[in-house]
Amino acid sequence: MAPRAAQAMITAAAALLLIGQAMRHRPLELRRQLREVDAPAVGALEPAASAVAPAAARRSSPPPANRPPPPLPPPAPRPPSELALRSAADPSCNPTPHAGFSGGSLNWGMSFHVGTAQECCDACKAHARVCGAPGAGGRVYLNRSWEGKVSAERCAKTMTSNELGTHAAQACNVFVFCPTPPSAGGLCWSNDVWNHSSGECWLKSQAAPQRPHAGAFGAYPDAYRKKHRTAPEKVQWMSGALHPGPVTVDGPHWHW
Numbered sequence: 001m002a003p004r005a006a007q008a009m010i011t012a013a014a015a016l017l018l019i020g021q022a023m024r025h026r027p028l029e030l031r032r033q034l035r036e037v038d039a040p041a042v043g044a045l046e047p048a049a050s051a052v053a054p055a056a057a058r059r060s061s062p063p064p065a066n067r068p069p070p071p072l073p074p075p076a077p078r079p080p081s082e083l084a085l086r087s088a089a090d091p092s093c094n095p096t097p098h099a100g101f102s103g104g105s106l107n108w109g110m111s112f113h114v115g116t117a118q119e120c121c122d123a124c125k126a127h128a129r130v131c132g133a134p135g136a137g138g139r140v141y142l143n144r145s146w147e148g149k150v151s152a153e154r155c156a157k158t159m160t161s162n163e164l165g166t167h168a169a170q171a172c173n174v175f176v177f178c179p180t181p182p183s184a185g186g187l188c189w190s191n192d193v194w195n196h197s198s199g200e201c202w203l204k205s206q207a208a209p210q211r212p213h214a215g216a217f218g219a220y221p222d223a224y225r226k227k228h229r230t231a232p233e234k235v236q237w238m239s240g241a242l243h244p245g246p247v248t249v250d251g252p253h254w255h256w
């Protein structure tokens with residue numbers, strides 16, 4: 001081959017090589033440009049600040065991953081459960097969940113139903129107001145509404161039950177209420193022969209309502225539940241005491 005022809009071939013080959021490289025590089029360059037255009041600028045989600053910020057400032061701000069997460073919106077308030085609504089009472093009632101306060105009964109709770117712990121506490125307050133006076137026996141202290149029927153509740157002359165060894169009727173200062181909604185069975189277990197039902201309100205009297213004695217309080221012990229097979233895990237009753245300040249429960253004193 002003549003040197004000139006060889007020279008031409010080398011030149012052509014070199015030209016082809018260069019074209020090939022150019023073709024390979026052009027799409028790459030194009031892709032890089034496209035990436036830069038498509039990628040959201042740092043801070044693009046904060047239009048007011050980044051729109052006016054110079055490009056240099058935008059580059060120097062930290063990448064989104066390193067920023068603290070935006071504050072979470074406050075959680076939507078959950079509506080209180082039916083049990084919570086029934087168990088609620090104002091602070092002067094000292095509502096105490098999972099508690100069965102002791103004391104002689106001033107009424108027969110199994111036929112004394114009210115809708116909420118607040119109503120039971122109000123019944124206790126009405127009893128104390130009217131029945132605490134001497135000679136109040138037989139006086140109406142409450143017109144109690146239950147299932148569309150109004151019952152005139154009267155002060156007892158003597159204690160209905162006699163747990164504290166006195167027969168004299170006293171002013172109510174503690175109460176025991178069954179808050180279990182019908183959807184949860186509607187019963188409150190007690191260590192007796194009765195089926196106590198939702199809404200039962202027992203008015204009682206204790207010597208020291210600021211330290212109410214509780215025959216049942218909290219969770220039944222394992223051994224107690226072995227003996228009383230129908231007992232639930234926790235006391236289903238709630239109780240309260242009429243006292244202006246907080247109270248300290250004395251108990252539980254289980255009736256085995």
Ligand SMILES: *[C@@H]1O[C@H](CO)[C@@H](O)[C@H](O)[C@H]1NC(C)=O
Binds near residue numbers: 140141142143152
């Ligand atoms: C109960 O109702 C009767 C009859 O409506 C009324 O005379 C009496 O004052 C009421 N008693 C109480 C304590 O609300």
Ligand SMILES: *[C@@H]1O[C@H](CO)[C@@H](O)[C@H](O)[C@H]1NC(C)=O
Binds near residue numbers: 193195
């Ligand atoms: C209590 O309820 C149970 C189950 O429904 C029933 O077998 C029992 O006779 C009821 N006891 C009383 C005293 O009503």
